[in-house]
Each structure stands twice: as C-alpha cells, then as structure tokens.
Amino acid sequence: MITLKTHPSGRILRAALPLLSLLLAVPLSATPIRVLPWDEQVASMRLAFVGASDSQEIQAMHPTKRTKTYEVTAGDEGIAVEVVGKKTPDGKPCREKLVIPENSRRPLLLVLPDGKSVSGIRLHVIEDDESNFPWGSTRLVNATGRKLVFVAEKKAIEVPATWTPVTVDPVGSERNMEVKLFFRENREKSFYSAVWQYEREVRTLVFLVPGTDARLGPVAMKMIPEDRRLLEKDATAAGR
Known part of the structure; x- marks a missing residue:
C-alpha cells in the first residue's frame, strides 16, 4: 500500500483558502464624498463619479451649498469624475482622476473651472470632517x-x-x-x-x-x- 504524504505547504494553502474566500467576499469600503462646485458654470455641468460600480451622476450642484453625500467605492483605477456627454479627442469618456488624501474621513470635493483642461474642470479635495472642522469654527x-x-x-x-x-x-x-x-x-x-x-x-x-x-x-x-x-x-x- 502506498501512502501519499502531504507537503506542509499544501496543508497551509488548504487552511488559508477559507480565509481567502472570506476576504474576497468582503465588499470594498466606500468613501463618503460631498461636492462643492466653484461657480454657476461648473454647477450647470453634468458630472458623475466613476468607481467600482456603475457611475453616479452628481445631482443638485450649487456654488453656495454642498451636495448630498455620495458613497463611492474605488475601482481598479481608483475614482474618477466624468463630464457626462463629453469625449476626449480620441473618443474616450472625458474623465479627471480623483485623488483623495490618505486618512481623509469626509472629503469635500471642490470642482473648479479650468480652461486649459480638456474636461474644463480641475479637482481639489479638502477634509470636511467635524473633528477637523468643528461646528462654530x-x-x-x-x-x-x-x-x-x-x-x-x-x-x-x-x-x-x-x-x-x-x-x-x-x-x-x-x-x-x-x-x-x-x-x-x-x-x-x-x-x-x-x-x-x-x-x-x-x-x-x-x-x-x-x-x-x-x-x-x-x-x-x-x-x-x-x-x-x-x-x-x-x-x-x-x-x-
């Protein structure tokens, strides 16, 4: 009778599979983002967040008020803001990559006009969490x-x-x-x-x-x- 011995690395791999499956099943955490357009021109544009799932169009933008909170999950290429209906010279969707500072808890996205950009906008993020920007301040x-x-x-x-x-x-x-x-x-x-x-x-x-x-x-x-x-x-x- 021949007995096959299992290599220790094989036992470790089998033991790790359930944990790996669990990690893959856990959804990526979303980032809560609010938006503030710089002026009426930007507020009148159709913009959308593009992340891991379908895009979310940003609604009811106004230059004197933050929008509602959008929960956005980063995809393989992170998060982008798309100018809906606008294309780049090579026919691709017109998007600006959104860079959120590390450890940001409640980012506020400022959307500024930029005549030098193909998209016509520039993105800037500041922290808007109450622990960093308290009431009364x-x-x-x-x-x-x-x-x-x-x-x-x-x-x-x-x-x-x-x-x-x-x-x-x-x-x-x-x-x-x-x-x-x-x-x-x-x-x-x-x-x-x-x-x-x-x-x-x-x-x-x-x-x-x-x-x-x-x-x-x-x-x-x-x-x-x-x-x-x-x-x-x-x-x-x-x-x-």
Whole structure:
C-alpha cells in the first residue's frame, strides 16, 4: 500500500483558502464624498463619479451649498469624475482622476473651472470632517497667491498662500466679534475689517480670492455657511 504524504505547504494553502474566500467576499469600503462646485458654470455641468460600480451622476450642484453625500467605492483605477456627454479627442469618456488624501474621513470635493483642461474642470479635495472642522469654527482657504494674516478679536493667525485650509475656532459664548485681514508683509494696515457673528451651531468655509472690484478691496470672500440644525432637520425628514 502506498501512502501519499502531504507537503506542509499544501496543508497551509488548504487552511488559508477559507480565509481567502472570506476576504474576497468582503465588499470594498466606500468613501463618503460631498461636492462643492466653484461657480454657476461648473454647477450647470453634468458630472458623475466613476468607481467600482456603475457611475453616479452628481445631482443638485450649487456654488453656495454642498451636495448630498455620495458613497463611492474605488475601482481598479481608483475614482474618477466624468463630464457626462463629453469625449476626449480620441473618443474616450472625458474623465479627471480623483485623488483623495490618505486618512481623509469626509472629503469635500471642490470642482473648479479650468480652461486649459480638456474636461474644463480641475479637482481639489479638502477634509470636511467635524473633528477637523468643528461646528462654530471658520475655515479659511487662501486662493489669492499672497500670504495673509487673519485676526479674530485679539487672536492672529497666518494664512499661507496655498489651498491648505486654516481653521479658526473662537469657542466660548455666542457673540459678535471683530475680524480683520492683513497682508503678511504689512501688518500695520488692514485691508478688511468687519464684525462677524459667532454661532456654535454654524461653521463657515471661506475662500479668499483676488478682488475684482477695487472699491471693495484687494481680496474678495466666497463664504459657504453650514448650519448643523438644518442638517439634522433634513436628515430627520429624509428618514421618514
């Protein structure tokens, strides 16, 4: 009688097969993404997320409000944003690859116009999670190309000349507070001064951009407020 001996590596392989099957059966985790178009031109475009499954068209875009959350799972080539109905010169779907920073929890996709791109858009992602951008705070994104200093009451914060967000959290009781903006090279003279209202239930995303009207100053602001109470109300209504 001949007895066949099993090689140890064969036993290991058979033992690993059930685990491998289990891993393959586990669905890939989806990334929760909201979208903010830069202007009306971008908001009027038909855009869609393309991932592991069928594409999801982005609905109800508006330049002053984030869209609903889209759960997008990366495919073999990651995630892309497609301009629906538009083709590249070689006849392929017109897509821009979406790069999400590692460890991002709740990315906010900014869709900017780009006349040099075949798609006509440029993608930029910033973190939008509450742990990083808490309620009551103001988040500044500097698109002026110049280093700025933001002063809230007596606290001064430098805002680099990049698209890296800077968060200002006044904390404390709700109140009116004086804010000012300076160019970093000239801290003696502010070019913007106003009174803002601090509300614990509202957070505001502020884009600082080059001004187009000399009467209003060298820097303009694009402000995107978000009220937690309205979000909770909408969530309750959607669950009914």
